[in-house]
Structures are given as C-alpha cells and as structure tokens.
Amino acid sequence: MRCHQTYTSTSATTFKDRSCEAGKERQTTTLLEADDVRRAITRIAHEIVERDRDLSALAIVGIRARGDALAARIQAAIRANEGVDVPLGAIDITLYRDDLTRIGYAPVVRESEIPFSVDGRVVVLVDDVLFTGRTIRAAMDALVDYGRPRAIRLAVLVDRGHRELPIRADFVGKNVPTAAGDDVRVHLAEVDGRDEVEVVTRVPA
C-alpha cells in the first residue's frame, strides 16, 4: 500500500495509512497542555482584533472536524474581550479534496454552515494543524463558492511545516518543527474529551 500523508492526520476528514509504520518504535511528546491551548486561543483572538479593527466586517469559519471547535472558542474569546458577537461558520472541505481518487474510500461529507454572506467580509479560516497546506487550499476554494470575501486570513493552533503549496498562516498558536513522518495529534474537549497537543515521533527500531 502507498503511504499518503498529505492531510493533517488529526482531522476526522483526513486519511493516513499507518500500515507503513508497522514495526517502528514510537515516542509521544506533549507539545501543548490544556492551559497552553487556552492561552494560545486567547492570544490569537487578540491578534485577530488587532489586525482588523473593524469587527463588523469580521467572520470566523472553522474547518471541520476540529477547526470548527477552535473557531467557536476564538469567537467566544472575542466576545469576552470586546463584547462583540462575530459571525461564526463551519466548512467541510471533503468535496474539494485533491486526493479523493487516491484514498480508496469515500470520506463522509458533512454539512457546511455559513449562516451569513461572506461578500465584503474579512473571513478568518481556522484549523487545528497547518501541514501541507492542501486542506487550506480546499477550504479557500469552498469558501469562494459562498461569495467574495474582502480578505481571507488563516489561524491555526499548530504550524508543523512541510508546506506543499504557497500558503502561510496569519495567526499561529505554536510553531513546531517536525519530521515529515511525525504525527501531530490535536485533542480538543469538544471532540476528544480533553485539550492536548502531542507529537508522535517514529524512532528507527
């Protein structure tokens, strides 16, 4: 079997073939604990507001399945700090993936929810891990089917490098140098019952 690692492995809509890792030792390190995750989200929320003072034109859109949970937290942080409810949306990128024919099964398409017009807005896309950039490319293609935002920005909890497309994040919780074969796992209370970011490193046996 081929081993594809183009999408971040922690998102439920993504694929990773682990069969090629059989027989290797693994070492798990915690990158961010619950308090670190909370502080990173608060800081990103402040940075978003500093960058675009006009909160009336702002919207936050999370990429399913963990970016949407993070987006909701960032929106709540902006509400707590500024007293403003920024429009919140969630986007599923499955139909926009460029590897549908390579993964061997049909991933579940979930409903996108963009309950506001994106025309003229500054839309902040939110995802858990920025890796190859392919998920973000798909999300931008999906987003422009809803209209023409004035700008699209990107916020991620972890940037682990290894981009395959010319994409960068505007707001980053933590930059983490990784090897291409590492596995960055984001756990969020809404999905996984706890907040933690780990990296699983393969150690040659």
Added chain:
Amino acid sequence: MKWSRRHVLDTDDWSRDEIETVLDQTRAMIEILQRPIRRAPPLRGRTVILFFAEASTRTRVSFELAAKALSADVTNITASGSSVEKGESLYDTVRTLEALGGDVVVMRHASSGAPYFVAERTHAAVINAGDGWHAHPTQGLLDAYTLRDALGDLDGKRVVIVGDVLHSRVARSDINTLIPLGARVTLSGPPTLIPTAWRCGQLPPGVTYESDLDRALDGADAVIALRLQRERQESGLLPSLREYSRVWGLAAERVARMRPGAPVMHPGPMNEGVEIDAGVAHGSRSLIEKQVTNGVAVRMALLYLLAATVPLEERG
C-alpha cells in the same frame, strides 16, 4: 461505514447502515444546493450518461442537475430519436455506452431487470432510475429522506402507501427503504391493484394491507399516494376514474384522519382530482415539492459515493 457498492440497482438487500449513510450524505448535499454557487468539484472530469429508454422528465432532470452540481459532464441518450428506436438491441446500446467511456450510467427502462443486464456488461457504475414494475431505488431513498426530515427518527412511524401497488416500482422501493429504518407500512388500494400474495396476507415483515383507506389512515404518521396510470381502467382493473377518486383519492377530510400535521407525499407526476385532490396536493401538509428538491440531493449523494473516489486509471 465504508461504502462498498459499485452499482445501485435495487435497495432490497441494503442494510440500515447503508441507507443511513446515503441519507446523511444527502443532508450535506442539500446545503450545497442552497449556496450562491451551487456546484462542488468532486466529479470533475467524470462523465455521467443518462440513458432513458422510457419517458421521464423529472427523474432525468433531477439526475442531470445532481451530476452538474458535482461538476460531472452529462450526456443524454433517450429512446425516441436514438438508435434504440431504430431497433438497436440493449446489448448493442451497452457496447456503445462502454465505448463512450461513461463513469456512471443512469438508466430507466420499461423492462424489469434491464439495469442488471447492463451492470454485468460495463465498467461504469450503474444507477437504476426505474425498471418496469421492479424498482426505483432513488425514489425510495428520497422519500425516506423527506419523511425523516419531516418526522425525525422513523422508528415505529406508520406510513400509508395508497394506490396501484401492483404496478408500482415506487411502492416496492419505498418499502425496501422505510422498513429497514424501523417504519411500518400500511398498503391500501383496490384489491385488483394489490399483488395477490400480499392481499392474502403473505406480506414482507413490517408491512400490512388494509382494504379500507379510512381505516388505514386513522392515526397514520404519513401517506404516500401513488400515481394511477390511466390505462389501468382501459385494461379492466378499475370501473371508472370517478369511482377510484371517490374511494381511494386523498381528499382533505380523509387526510385529516391522520395524526395532526401528518405529511402527504406523491412521487409525481400527479393526476389531480384522481388519486389526490388539488387542495391536498398544494396544502400545508404537502411535501411534494420538497420531494423534488430532496431528489436532486439524494442523487448527488449516490453519484458522490459511487464515482468520486474511483481512481481515473481504473475506469473504462
């Protein structure tokens, strides 16, 4: 669950999981149809061939819109004006379809079982859009979706299907989809238009026959009226359309016997004033227009599951 079917020929052997997978995907597809740009890219570069050897407008248009909403190329082959009318055999038509290199063949045919014949002889995925009296699986799925959307969980819900059950592929496909989802089905209609075995009590599990429509409707959760083909009267199965309408037609006072707000459905095209009154067809309980829009989304879900992930080098 992982989708493993290559064709959609009949839903009679589908599990509840498979049906629910399609219905869940349908919900996501409906959202796409509500966007300013009603198009997503998963079938870019794929060809969907619509092969309709029997008259149909709404089903064909529904499949065409579904395929286009997923960015597929669509080609139509209809019986009239094509080589089918000039006497080409179904086998030769299949060879032609194969040579054209379609990824999906959507077919309607007057002969029950014709899609099975084609599926065995092509690399394409085949979707049955109605074959004779046998099956119309996408109608069954869209009816199940529409009912689930209106009623919530179908477990224990009772759905009445009234009319010409004997000649109805819609009735059979509705039963095959609703029963695995936990619903019960009450059939009603003139005894001459109910399969003999079913009329005599040899019914599939979960299905009953009630010869009195008013009794069938008492306390029901929904009703589906079937289209009455006018030629049934000419063939002596019915005394008159007026009598049919009086005894089996969905009139307002009949529909009121169901639970409050219980919905009314019809696969279309309707004979208003025969199997359904205009007031009921266009009234507040009617989900008939919803069925049409949901139909596009159900077909998108199936096209996605059957064709989006097949490697391009493995086809044709």
